[in-house]
Every structure is written in C-alpha cells, then in structure tokens.
Amino acid sequence: MLNIIKSDLYRIFRGKGIYIAIILMFIIIGVSVFLMSPGYIGTTVMIDEDTNQGMTPEYLELMEKVSKANNILDIREIMKEHAEFDLDKQIIGANTNLYYLFIVVVFIVICVDLSDSTAKNTLSSAISREKYYIAKVCTVMIIGVFMTLLNNYGIYFLNIIFNGKSFSSDFIEFTKYTIIQIPIILGMLSILIGIAFITKKKALFNGLTIPLLMIIQLILQGAITIFHLEQTIMTDWELQYMISNLANNPSTEYIIKASLLAIFYVIIFNLLGYYSFKKSEIK
C-alpha cells in the first residue's frame, strides 16, 4: 500500500497539474494579502453581525471606506491607517477556496487513474481493491493536508512581509486555528473522494463537484426558507461558514461538533465510495 502512495506521489509531482494548483493557490494568497481582504472563489460568505465571525461594526465601517477607494494602493493606505486586525486569520477563514484546488488533486490522483483505465494495471497484478482504495484516500489526504499547511503558512508569512505585525496574529494561535481546520478539510476531501469513486468518469466528476458547494448552499437556504428552520443551520454547519467560523475564535463545543461532523463526512463518503468501487467492473 505504501508503494501505491509512493508511486502516486512520483507521478503527481512529475505532472504539471499539482504545480498549477499550487501556483493558483499562491496567486489567491498574494491577492488576498496585498488587498488586505480575504478573496472568495464562487459563492461568498455573507457577513452577518449576529454570527461569531469577528466582524465588528468598526470593521464594517472600515470596509465601507475601502469600497469607496479608487485603487489598490489607496485601499492599502486606508487599511494601514485605520485598522489593526488579524488579517491572516480572516484569510484562512476563506479556506473553502481550497475546495476547488482539492478538486484538481482528487482529479489527478483518482479520476485520471479510473477514467483512463490505468487502474486496471495496478489492480490486476499489484494490490487488492481494499488496499488500492485506502492508498488513494491516504494520498489525497496527504496532499490535501500538505496544501492546506502550505496555504496557511504561506498566508502567515506573506502577510507579515507585506502588511507587518499589526495585521498578523500570534504564531501559536495561528497554528491552533490551522489544526482545528484540518478535520473539516479531511471531511471536504472525503466528499470529493467518495464522488470520484462513485462517478469514475472525469467529466461527470467535474460536472458534479464544481458547482457542489453552491448547490449545497442553495438547497440549505431553500430548506430554511420553506420549512422556517433556524438560520444557524446554515451559518453553523454549511462547509464555507464552518471553515470561516473555525478561524474566528470558536468555542470548544463548536470545535468538537465541527470535528464530529467532519468524522461523519469522512466515514459516510468513504463507505459510499468504497462500496461503489468494490462492486464495479474496472474498465
């Protein structure tokens, strides 16, 4: 099994895909740090004063000034003159962006192998389906966690370099927020792994996973409206909100609940993926 992980790492780092994903990640980090504002891909988290996201009235006032500025350099001036906050924590609160980069990782590690039929070479003479599945999960999770750490510490150090200490949080505290985000990152990866093993086709995987976060938000919002449910279902447990909440002084109870939800995702989506893979014929 270790050999399968090693061979996948060999293949992935010989291709361009992973480097493009990492470059994209650093572009997003660079823009966010330079603009002094977290950048979201796709849907955005609505700023809600009732939620515990560290969005104070002063911060909102500052954002209003920023929105009236003419160019990026003016924005930076306004921010530096009027504010002092932990920008790095806010940017890692937008780590749902990583979801789109994780699509690339799962695509390279699993979809290419299953869709291009190269998996049959491995499965016919090297390893059982169980070990193959576990090896793929481990590979995706290793790369996913590696990218998360690269992303977070990239943000931390670039932020210090560009914006200085007054916009930076304590290193230990920042590391704590990084660690408590990891379970839900693994949950997110497991959703993608499960879908990859169920669909087995590159186009179908992309077609499902790219709009998935937006679809989940729309479904949740629709359910809340139709069934008059608490808005906290969305603001506490939707993936994008969860990642944001976990970077903004969450309570211990919230961390535990979020971690349990992450474990639930890991178990359920991997069971679904494995069951579908075990029953299927390898093309």
Next chain:
Amino acid sequence: MNEIILKTNNLTKKYKEFIALDNVNLSISKGDIYGLIGRNGAGKTTLMKIITTLSNKTAGEFELFGKKDNNLTETKRRIGCLIENPAFFPNLSAVNNLKYYAIQKGIVDNKQIDEAIELVGLSEAKNKKFKTYSLGMKQRLGIAFAILDNPDFIILDEPINGLDPIGISELRDLFKKLNLEKNITILISSHILNELYQVSNKFCIIEKGKVIKEITKEQLDEECSKCIVIKTNETSKVAVILEEQLKTKNYKIIDNTEIRLYDYLENSSKVNKTLIKNDIDIISLYESGITLEDYFKTIIKEGK
C-alpha cells in the same frame, strides 16, 4: 505431473440477463502457452478480467497457483497482464510509466525497466510520451508492463492487435523466448487461430461464453492436417502393408476402422491399388484435411 497454474470450475458471469461466461472449465499447466480463441464478444476478455479480479464472477470458482479466488492478493504478484487496450498515463514517457508501476510492485532495480523495454523493442522511443505512441508501440509497452516484474504467468488479451507483420513475428518470438528461457506460462487470446497456432501448445475455443473445445497442438494438427483417410475393418493388416510395401511409417491408426496416412498425398491411387492387390476390404479411401480457419469455422458451427 505439471503444476496447475490456473483452473476454473464452472466459472460464470452474467450481466443482468446476458450470460457472458457459461460454466467455463479449463486448466492451464506450468509451461503452457495457452491460446484462447473466440470471435469478438465470445467472452475471452471477460474470462481474463475475472481471473485478474478486474471483474466479479457471478458463480463458480477458480484457482491461481493453487490458491482460491478469494485469497489472491499475494498470488497476483506472480502474474503480469495486458487486458484490453494498453492504458498508460499519456503525459508520461514509456520509461516513467513503467517506473510508476515498478514503484508499485516494489521493484528497486531500474535495470528491470530497461530490460523490459529492450525486450519489446522500444529502447529508442522509451523517452517519448505515451500519447505520441502508435497503436503498435502502445501494445509493446503493454507487454513490457506485463513482463516487468518477471512474472510466472502472463495474461495477454489480443496482444498483436495493431501490430505490423514484422512486429507480430517479433512478438511471437518473444513469447516463445519467455516461455522457453524463463519458463513463463502464457495465456494469450486472439480471434485469429492462425496467429495463436504459431505460438501456443494448447488451445481453448470459446463461443458465446461457453468452452466449445480444449485441444492440444498435436490434436489440432491431426484434425487439420492433409492426409489420406483409409476406412477399413482391417487396420492392422493395412499398417503392415504400408510399412512393408509402401515403405512408410508416416501414418496413424485412429481407431479400429480408420487409418490416416500422411504420405502419398499426390499419389493416392498407388495406395488404393496396393491395398486392393493385398485383398484388403476398403470401405472408403479419400483425401482429407482442412485449413485452421475452416477448422475454426466448423467447430464454431458445431458449438452452436
């Protein structure tokens, strides 16, 4: 007695109502080059996919190297496969593709990769990306992958598809060389009996998922070769006449009523006259023998 490498027992595969394999029983011994012949859609690939665990069987069982099909994880390491089309990563070179699989199989010596590439004649193109390969080159790389880990048993699904005549001849020699020098058992499928005839020592004809006939090369030769068939109730007398008067030992007594003579094909009347002169009661005497292609067609028709 030779070690049995593969043995299937009523192996069956159904896709809903369609029966792809119907109670297949076959046995491959160590050292065999076993030719699996059948038309397109006969069930050759399905059988190979089940043996290599790429597809799940519906019923029956099989044994590989004496191990039951539910306990094959370690045994699989002793086989090399090329099933259906050769599939590799298009953006990696041949050598990097094989390196990827070498890491998976725990092969640390890169010499094995070079050896496999050299054996299939891809040394000059080994650094080219797989996506630039012709179909024939892809097939060769597929065979290089199959022999990469010095397996004891190779399963090759239509490996000569897309190859030019010289390429086919080279691969034929390679299969024989692997079989003779490395004692590798080979299961090879094709829909062309003539091609398999030149490498295999045992054949299995499969049609609509059923094994119609399992036959050795010697038996096939007998059934196909040109000969004079002498039907008589005095086979032992005829044998003596053939040896003493016609000076040939190139004949075979099939049963109490039939002798096949493989000489005098251009002069059967002389045989006839000699036998009559010796008062042999001949029921019939005629020339026989069919091409491999005709034999295959006949067997398929009989199977229906």
